[in-house]
Amino acid sequence: MPYSFTEIEKEKSWVIKFVFAFLLVFYFFAAQLLWVVTKLFFNDFYLPAKIPQLFSFRELIIVSIVALAVASLHWYYSTRNMIADLTGMLDARPPDLKDTYHKKLQNVVDEVSVATGGKNISCYVVPSSGMNAFAISDFEGNSVIGVTEGLLSRISRSQLEAVIGHEAAHIASGDSFSTTVICSLFGIYGALLEGINKITLRRSGDGSEERISVGARFGAYLLVVYMVLLVIKGANYLLNLFISRQREYRADAVAVRLTRDPLALSEALYLISRGWRGVGVIPGSLSPIFIMTPDTDGLEESEGVFSDLFSTHPPVKNRLKILLGMAHSDLGSLKSGIKERARTPVEEVPVAAGISSAAPVKDWLFYKDSSWQGPFAIEDLISSGLNPASWVSNINEGIIRQAAESSSLTDALKGRIPGPTKPENVCPKCDQPLSEVLYEGAPVMKCHYCGGIASGRDVAARVLAREDYSFHVETAVVAEALMKSHWAANPPNFFAVTDRLTCPVCKNKMDRGFFTYGLPIVIDRCVKCGNIWFDKGELEILQYLTEKNRGTSYYKRDVSKPLEK
Amino acid sequence: MVILFILFVILIVIALWLMGVYNGLVQLKMRVKNGWAQIDVQLKRRHDLIPNLVETAKGYMKFERETLENVIKARTQATQATTVKDKEGAENILTGALRSLFAVAEKYPDLKANQNMLALQEELTSTENKIAFARQYYNDEVTRYNTSVKSFPANTVAPMLGFAPEEFFELKDLAEKEPPKVSFT
Ligand SMILES: [Zn+2]
Ligand SMILES: [Zn+2]
Numbered sequence: 053m054p055y056s057f058t059e060i061e062k063e064k065s066w067v068i069k070f071v072f073a074f075l076l077v078f079y080f081f082a083a084q085l086l087w088v089v090t091k092l093f094f095n096d097f098y099l100p101a102k103i104p105q106l107f108s109f110r111e112l113i114i115v116s117i118v119a120l121a122v123a124s125l126h127w128y129y130s131t132r133n134m135i136a137d138l139t140g141m142l143d144a145r146p147p148d149l150k151d152t153y154h155k156k157l158q159n160v161v162d163e164v165s166v167a168t169g170g171k172n173i174s175c176y177v178v179p180s181s182g183m184n185a186f187a188i189s190d191f192e193g194n195s196v197i198g199v200t201e202g203l204l205s206r207i208s209r210s211q212l213e214a215v216i217g218h219e220a221a222h223i224a225s226g227d228s229f230s231t232t233v234i235c236s237l238f239g240i241y242g243a244l245l246e247g248i249n250k251i252t253l254r255r256s257g258d259g260s261e262e263r264i265s266v267g268a269r270f271g272a273y274l275l276v277v278y279m280v281l282l283v284i285k286g287a288n289y290l291l292n293l294f295i296s297r298q299r300e301y302r303a304d305a306v307a308v309r310l311t312r313d314p315l316a317l318s319e320a321l322y323l324i325s326r327g328w329r330g331v332g333v334i335p336g337s338l339s340p341i342f343i344m345t346p347d348t349d350g351l352e353e354s355e356g357v358f359s360d361l362f363s364t365h366p367p368v369k370n371r372l373k374i375l376l377g378m379a380h381s382d383l384g385s386l387k388s389g390i391k392e393r394a395r396t397p398v399e400e401v402p403v404a405a406g407i408s409s410a411a412p413v414k415d416w417l418f419y420k421d422s423s424w425q426g427p428f429a430i431e432d433l434i435s436s437g438l439n440p441a442s443w444v445s446n447i448n449e450g451i452i453r454q455a456a457e458s459s460s461l462t463d464a465l466k467g468r469i470p471g472p473t474k475p476e477n478v479c480p481k482c483d484q485p486l487s488e489v490l491y492e493g494a495p496v497m498k499c500h501y502c503g504g505i506a507s508g509r510d511v512a513a514r515v516l517a518r519e520d521y522s523f524h525v526e527t528a529v530v531a532e533a534l535m536k537s538h539w540a541a542n543p544p545n546f547f548a549v550t551d552r553l554t555c556p557v558c559k560n561k562m563d564r565g566f567f568t569y570g571l572p573i574v575i576d577r578c579v580k581c582g583n584i585w586f587d588k589g590e591l592e593i594l595q596y597l598t599e600k601n602r603g604t605s606y607y608k609r610d611v612s613k614p615l616e617k
Numbered sequence: 618m619v620i621l622f623i624l625f626v627i628l629i630v631i632a633l634w635l636m637g638v639y640n641g642l643v644q645l646k647m648r649v650k651n652g653w654a655q656i657d658v659q660l661k662r663r664h665d666l667i668p669n670l671v672e673t674a675k676g677y678m679k680f681e682r683e684t685l686e687n688v689i690k691a692r693t694q695a696t697q698a699t700t701v702k703d704k705e706g707a708e709n710i711l712t713g714a715l716r717s718l719f720a721v722a723e724k725y726p727d728l729k730a731n732q733n734m735l736a737l738q739e740e741l742t743s744t745e746n747k748i749a750f751a752r753q754y755y756n757d758e759v760t761r762y763n764t765s766v767k768s769f770p771a772n773t774v775a776p777m778l779g780f781a782p783e784e785f786f787e788l789k790d791l792a793e794k795e796p797p798k799v800s801f802t
Contacts, residue, residue, distance in 0.1 A: 152736070159743035166655060167750035209742070310750070401732045428676075490732070 064191075067230040071237065072127060079126075080119040087115055126237065134190045134236040138341070142186070144176035144198045151514065152493035153204050160212050161197055164220035167310055173197055173223060177204065179510050181517040181602070183324045186341040187219035188232040195223045205518035207320055214307050214317035215324075218343060221306030227299045231340040239338040300366050304375060314378040319390055321375070325368040344368065395522035398592055400489040400498055416461075419443035419452075430460065479504060480553035480562070480576070480585055491591070492518045497556060503588030506556045509577075512584050515591065516598045523596050524589075531593045531600075538572045552576075557583045571597050635778075638771050642780045645762040649783050652755030653701075656786060659747045660695070660708065666744065667692045667715075670737050674718065677728035681721050688714045701784045712789050715741075745791045752786050759783045 130137075147154035154177060161175040173195045178184075181202040189195040197219045199212075207215070222228040308314045324344050376382055381389075416433055417426040419442065427447055433455075438444070440456035455461045477486045479499035486497035486506060494514045496507040507515070552561045555578035562576040562585060573594050576585040586594075671685050678685065691714040695707040722728055729735075763782045766775045775781075 152739075155736075156739060159739065160746075163743060163746040163750060166659070166747045167754065169652070169754050170655060213746070 063226045064229055067226075067233060071230075071233055072123070075123040075127060075237065076119060079123045080116060083115045083119045083122070084112075087111065130237045131191070131233060134232050135188055135194060135196055137236060138188055138232065138239075138338070139176055139196060139198065141338070142178050142198065143180075144178045144196075145510070147175055147177050148495065148511075150488075150490075150495040151511075152490060153201075153514070153518070156209065157199055157204055157212070157216075160209070160216045163213070164216050164310065167217075168220060168224050171195065171220075171223065173220065175199070177201060179513045179517075181598075183207075185215050185219055185343045187222045187228040188235075188341055189223055189226075189229045190232065195228065197223070201514055201517040203324065205514075205520065207323060208316075210311070210313055210316040211320040211323070213311050214313060215320050215343060217307030217310040218303045218317065220310070221303035222299070224306070225299070225302065227303065228341065235338050235341055239340075300371065301374065304371055308375065308378060314375045315381060315386075315389075318372050318375040318379065318381075318386055321368055321371055322386060323390070395520055398492075398521045398523060400491050400496075415447040417445045417447065419445075433461070477506075477556045480506075480556055481587075486556055491515060492521055492595075494518075505586045505591055507584055507586065507591070509582035509584060512586075512591070512594075516595060519599060521592075521595065523592055527589065527592045527596050530589070531596045534573070534593065535597070544574070553585055555581060555583050556585070557581050567594055570601070573597075635774060638774060639778055642762070642765060642771070642775065642778065645758070645765060646780065646783075648758045649755070649762050652751065652758045653786075655751040656748065656755055659744055659751050660704070662744050663711075663741070663748065664692055664696050666737060666741055667711075670718075670734075670741065673731065673733045673737060674722060674728060677725045677731070678721065684714075684718055684721050688718050690714075701786055705786055705788065709789055712791050715791055741791070748788065749790065752788055756785050759785055 147158050149155050149158060157175055157177065161173055165171055165173045172193065174197075176196055176198040178198055178200040180200045182200050183203040183206060185197070185199045185203055187195065187197050197216060199215070203215070204212070219228075222231075304317060307317055311317070321344070372383060372386070376386060414427040414429045416428045416430065417424050418428055418433055418438065419425075424445075433444070438455055438461070440454065440462070442455045443452055444455050444458070444461065445452045446458070477497055478484065479486055479502060481504055482499060482501050484499050484501040486499050488495055489498045490496075491498070491505065491507075492515050494507070494511050496505050496511060496515075498505050546564050549564045552564070553576045554560070555562050558578060558581045560578050560580040562578045562583075564574060564576050566572045567575050567584075571594055573590055575587075575590060577583075667688060671688055674681075675685060688711070691707070691711040695704070695711045698704040698707040722734075765771055766780050766782055
């Protein structure tokens with residue numbers, strides 16, 4: 053890492069002083085302007101003959117004190133909980149370590165933390181199917197690297213290492229601290245402003261009478277807020293002048309030094325630039341913390357004095373040119389080198405039996421080659437050629453019997469080694485215990501009897517962001533037919549549902565409804581804990597339809613034929 | 618009298634300088650120690666993962682007894698090594714044994730698809746990366762420390778104060794990546 057601890061601390065205090073001074077000057081001029089305008093306004097009415105005295109020393113002092121107070125308040129409230137505020141806005145969450153994708157992210161972040169000499173870096177996941185990554189740090193030196201679900205599911209491990217290396221470089225150099233302060237001070241208000249813009253635009257487009265009267269009532273209030281936010285947004289633009297585009301090049305270089313793999317970083321940048329980078333409803337004013345601007349605007353990709361000044365990120369083609377130069381490669385071979393990710397058929401797998409702590413329980417003896425062997429774990433039995441007629445004995449029971457007589461071995465022989473079960477989680481349809489399995493890397497609960505799946509709300513969102521499964525041919529057929537018939541038929545009356553299911557987690561009665569209006573698959577949802585019940589195959593149909601909406605390359609072929617291996 | 622006074626001043630200056638050198642070297646040595654502690658933690662993690670890896674592989678690789686035993690043997694030796702140089706040698710032998718294990722595992726598609734094996738491989742990859750990064754960090758700190766021990770004027774007193782140059786830790790990568798095609802020109 054290029055910077056020493058003291059250098060970073062020095063730069064940190066410089067950033068704090070500079071930004072606060074900026075805030076102070078900004079509010080001083082704003083207050084002064086407001087004061088002069090007010091005076092002129094009243095003077096015009098009452099004392100038309102007298103030219104008002106615009107500046108006086110006493111007023112200047114008062115204005116300064118007001119500016120200082122406002123700036124301090126603004127600073128205090130915006131920077132109290134910077135990490136919590138920003139991650140909250142982005143809806144970022146700590147990783148679910150049972151999830152294989154999230155575990156991989158945690159590992160990679162731990163790795164770069166070691167590379168920085170043991171810096172305290174935690175990782176977060178943003179449940180968005182867009183592709184982006186960000187880094188933030190606070191005054192105490194706590195740092196967060198966040199990655200969207202979409203990025204996590206669509207890049208390889210080495211590409212992920214490169215992206216995380218880039219973010220770690222921002223943290224180590226102190227870049228992320230200054231961007232975090234600036235985004236906390238201004239970005240959040242910018243976000244508010246863009247939100248108001250969207251609402252008012254929608255209102256005027258809507259045109260219904262009720263909306264207009266509501267709009268009129270809030271109109272005046274909104275206008276004032278709008279003006280204030282506009283001014284703050286202007287300040288944000290001014291501060292962005294100091295966020296140099298150079299820092300992105302620098303972070304790219306550090307990432308390459310760490311991973312020794314410039315090609316992986318260029319591939320990752322290329323994939324991110326090609327994909328949708330949106331992060332939920334998050335606007336461009338938070339863009340400095342991201343690896344690539346969430347909003348695509350012409351400014352980022354253009355060159356020249358103006359865009360160099362106002363843009364926080366350099367054009368991706370310049371970044372790629374440098375990286376590809378290091379790798380002795382070029383854009384053409386980069387594009388042709390990016391292979392489509394290999395897909396695997398839909399298959400639930402048991403949760404891995406503990407990595408370092410609990411080894412699989414070995415309590416089965418197996419009569420094979422005329423002798424008793426073992427003890428084995430169930431997995432070992434299967435791999436050493438167990439069949440239903442084999443003689444086995446469980447150490448704990450001490451009886452000799454055939455494999456077919458044991459329910460757990462029968463399950464295992466049928467290829468369904470059950471994951472861990474909890475007696476309180478039972479299938480809402482058939483009362484069988486649900487077992488925890490990984491579905492496309494995400495932990496869900498499955499009924500091995502009816503094939504239904506219970507999944508948390510954000511777990512389902514994760515599955516829908518991932519693109520590693522190739523679907524059954526029937527899924528495509530059923531999904532297409534469903535979409536066609538849905539728009540023709542009358543919508544079902546969900547209020548008349550009489551057979552409400554019981555939530556397998558919290559035992560609340562579940563509500564039936566469409567997954568979303570765009571994806572009219574009927575599912576059951578628990579309003580209390582957010583758990584969703586998918587009947588057999590429904591999750592796969594949803595995955596198929598969301599991927600189709602995203603227009604992934606999987607659909608540029610004939611979906612009625614199975615994917616070739 | 619004047620000479621005595623001058624001698625006294627010179628002595629004090631020398632003492633102050635010695636203190637400065639000593640403190641500086643102690644700090645640098647602490648960083649080397651911290652760097653080594655990081656490596657040690659990761660090496661231990663590596664050793665912890667191997668029994669599970671061998672257990673998982675055993676069920677599939679019945680005819681590869683020798684390969685598996687080599688890994689176990691190399692692991693035992695690595696856990697017993699104490700000095701930096703001993704560890705370096707033992708860990709490199711272990712890396713070699715693991716490499717041949719993974720080479721053989723290529724022949725068993727069922728093993729490669731095994732969920733436990735995949736999870737273990739992810740953990741091992743992560744640990745290997747951490748070892749590589751910790752090693753980089755450690756070697757950087759050793760370079761910094763050694764440079765100040767060996768450079769004038771500290772080198773005249775460093776041996777007396779008990780500061781000897783530290784050894785680097787070199788380790789082969791488990792994944793035989795192609796040599797990185799990087800140039801910073
Ligand atoms: Zn069921
Ligand atoms: Zn519930």
